[in-house]
Amino acid sequence: MHVLPGRFSLQELESRGSTRLPTLQPGTTLLIGRSSTNLTIGDAMVVASDVMASNGIVHVIDRMVQPSRNIQNLxxxxxxxxxxxxxxxxxxxxxxxxxxxxxxxxxxxxxxxxxxxxxxxxxxxxxxxxxxxxxxxxxxxxxxxxxxxxxxxxxxxxxxxxxxxxxxxxxxxxxxxxxxxxxxx
CATH class of the missing domain: 2.30.180.10 (FAS1 domain)
Structure with missing residues (x-):
């Protein structure tokens, strides 16, 4: 599971365009992008979005992704x-x-x-x-x-x-x- 600080709906993520967002794990980011039809997280596609949870939002993806380590920035x-x-x-x-x-x-x-x-x-x-x-x-x-x-x-x-x-x-x-x-x- 990859967790971003904050609550981001599918629409909010899509409005950011192609970007890297920091995860709760220090020094790591997830690449948010768009294929021709779906929002992507790394090389995974979002297959279900905006699943509400008690204190956040869950987006289901079609494969495991690895967060990027930002070692070069440290x-x-x-x-x-x-x-x-x-x-x-x-x-x-x-x-x-x-x-x-x-x-x-x-x-x-x-x-x-x-x-x-x-x-x-x-x-x-x-x-x-x-x-x-x-x-x-x-x-x-x-x-x-x-x-x-x-x-x-x-x-x-x-x-x-x-x-x-x-x-x-x-x-x-x-x-x-x-x-x-x-x-x-």
Whole structure:
């Protein structure tokens, strides 16, 4: 099932002409077009339209489609962190320890970037400069984890290997937060 944010009737989709619309899955789009007779979604034709649901509209298509990934529109890790000054110290550490290339060569990755405030607090508590292992502890290779993927009790190995895992827990009923936990085998 492919979901677009919002409610779009067949007429509303047709009025947009040939276009790409973002799906609820970040970084993906669906190509909306028209054949000689029907609205198309990717290479599938809409065979039933405007089926009303309690909080949306369903359009039935005649085949499975794959959403397009907009990887070319997403900046690399160094650029993305550079666009967010609140992570500048963490970006500097990734660069200093030559980790950005290693991270980006992974097929997927998740970075838990400490804010500038968190970095300042770390430096107050520890007068030493963060080392490469402390930085690598904030990176998971091989998985792109969105906040919706994080579950209490879940553990994932960090860039340091399976002996150093991040644990995820619920905190006071708030959004899940990441806590540091090393597992030695």
């Amino acid at each position: 900046p690399d890790l160094h650029t993305r962190l550079g666009q967010m000054p609140q992570y500048s110290t963490f970006q500097e550490l990734l660069t200093e320890y030559e980790l950005i290339g290693r991270v980006e060569r992974s097929e997927a990755y998740t970075v838990f970037a400490p804010s500038q405030e968190a970095m300042d607090q770390f430096r107050k508590e520890r007068p030493t400069h963060p080392n490469d292992e402390q930085v690598m502890y904030h990176v998971i290779l091989g998985e792109k984890l969105m906040s919706r993927d994080l579950r209490p009790g879940m553990h994932r190995p960090t860039m340091l290997g399976t002996s150093y895992q991040l644990g995820f827990f619920s905190h006071d009923g708030q959004a899940r937060r990441c806590t540091r936990r090393a597992r030695r085998r």
